Amino acid sequence: MSTSESSLPQTLPRTGAGRPGNPAPRTGPARRRSRARRALTSPIAYLFVAPAIAIFGIWTIFPTLYTFRVSTFDWNQLNPAMSEFIGLGNYRDMLSGSTNPSFWQTFGVSCYFVIANVVVGTILALLLALLVRRGSKLMAAARTSFFLAYIAPGVATALIWLWIFNPRFGLANGVLSLLHLPVIDWLGDSRYAMLSIIVYSVWHEVGFLVLVFVGGLMTTSGELSEAAKVDGANPWQEFSRVTLPQLIPYVAFVVIISSISSLQAFTQFFVLTGGGPGYSTSTIGFQLYQQAFVLGNTGYGAALAVVLFLITLVLSIIQLRISARLSR
């Protein structure tokens, strides 16, 4: 992450024309001199922002702080008053790896999932975006079908793949048996379970990333590409030396947002593997629920939430910096 961040200052300003989202408003001095001043300086403004701030305060800001507090307790779910303050005890258990499964194991599983999901997702999204970037009806239909997989709900799509990965009658094994290959217990074999989940996750999420890249490609300079072609560059040279450098901010954006969403992933683990077999698909995101809601280790679950929050915070800050650059 740090490398992509440090390279931003040189690469980003050149592509300032492109931005995902709506056109940024120009708030110039003209606006500030507006004469509709009296009505719009009314203290009613506080009443206007109050409902939103109240909802965020009650359901996001306070609970976030409360998570920190719960994470310092050996929380008693049946009778919270009986909870015992243990300071950093949950974090000590976490770092020493004495929980079951150990934190470091779930951390490793998370890294495997996030890195594979992000790398495969980003590359595939870029390839698909290059393929369907043009404005024809056919390409628009192709983009729609990628996006359809993204818009379809998580439980429904995970169930679809549960059926595809079914060891006896699933389509995945149908393909293997057609090719005369030995069949695989996709979700029940710890060597393949995570791989299967990654296949599902990439399928489910890549349509959104394709859209970001198509948006990015629309901002790249067609003239530069034409000039490169006229100078005799082959398509690969044109892509790697002309188009890709202009897309770097979009690549960074996609990497960060898909890292954040991969870290939070829960539904596919819940539906497809339940974190198993063994703990081979127990990510931090999955263990958090497991510990807090199934095993009753609420304090430890909260400590995992804090860790997840801190990682997300760092990624979000990087993302905000990228977005700020993009919207220039």
Place this chain on the structure above:
Amino acid sequence: MSSTSTTLRNSTGEEIPRRRRRPRPVQRVLSVLAVLAALAFLFPLLWTLYTSISSPDDVYTLPPRIRPPGEWGHYVEAAAQNYARAWAAAPWPRYFANTVFIAVCVVALTLLTGLLAAFAFARMRFRGRGVLFLLVMSVMMVPQTVLLVPNFLLAQKMGLYDTYAIQILPWGASVFGIFLLRQFFQTLPAEIFEAAELDGAGPVRMLAQVAGPLAVPTMILVGLNAFMGSWNSFVWPYFMTKSDQLRPIEVGLQTFQSENGNDWTGMSAAVVFTTIPVILLFLFLQKYFVRGAFSTDGAVRG
């Protein structure tokens, strides 16, 4: 290739060099690849549709059986059985009603809180505006996963566990919505508000009668995003509720699967009839989603 229609001429009649255009065969290959990629992505959805109209005998076998046109009556029969069986196995009308009710409330609240806050942040001057806006934006950095444990504990404390309220209120404001509406309000010319003030309008009337009506397209985008996020949500209602009478469709679908684990044709039917509304909504209102897709909040709720 020799036909004149493929050679392009510029305004003075000179032939434009071929290399400036992508040669046709390459376009053909790209089109074929795009179709293949699209089919690959649609295939799991189509396969579910196919499973839902097949008899178990036809799909519980490798490779699955595909019937010749003469036997297509078989599909009709199997479909009727699968859909009827799946529909009877769970309180679907209740799940649907809950989902729609929750989603509509979430959309209404999101738009109300969003319009008010966005208008104040965009057009009004008050002490602390910058700080409060930063506070709102910072909310985006807290993922739902982190919020679930503390909100579960707090919901129990407040007596909101297993209610509609816990499924609606926490989602009644959207950072994405406030951000987009604020951006829109900032683009409006100051003159229309000056004119409104001359007519004696206060901020409430300016929002309700001047700025609000102009913001309808942005409101549709924000509302749709909230609607889809609510409709597709699973994790939150799953842990925050326990009664079937209150639960939404995705939780219902998961419950159905866990109770009818080996009925794959019935499950496929349930997947189809629970997902069709979302897909239709998407196909009809596609253009709004494409704009909304750049949000990292909303539709991706899990």
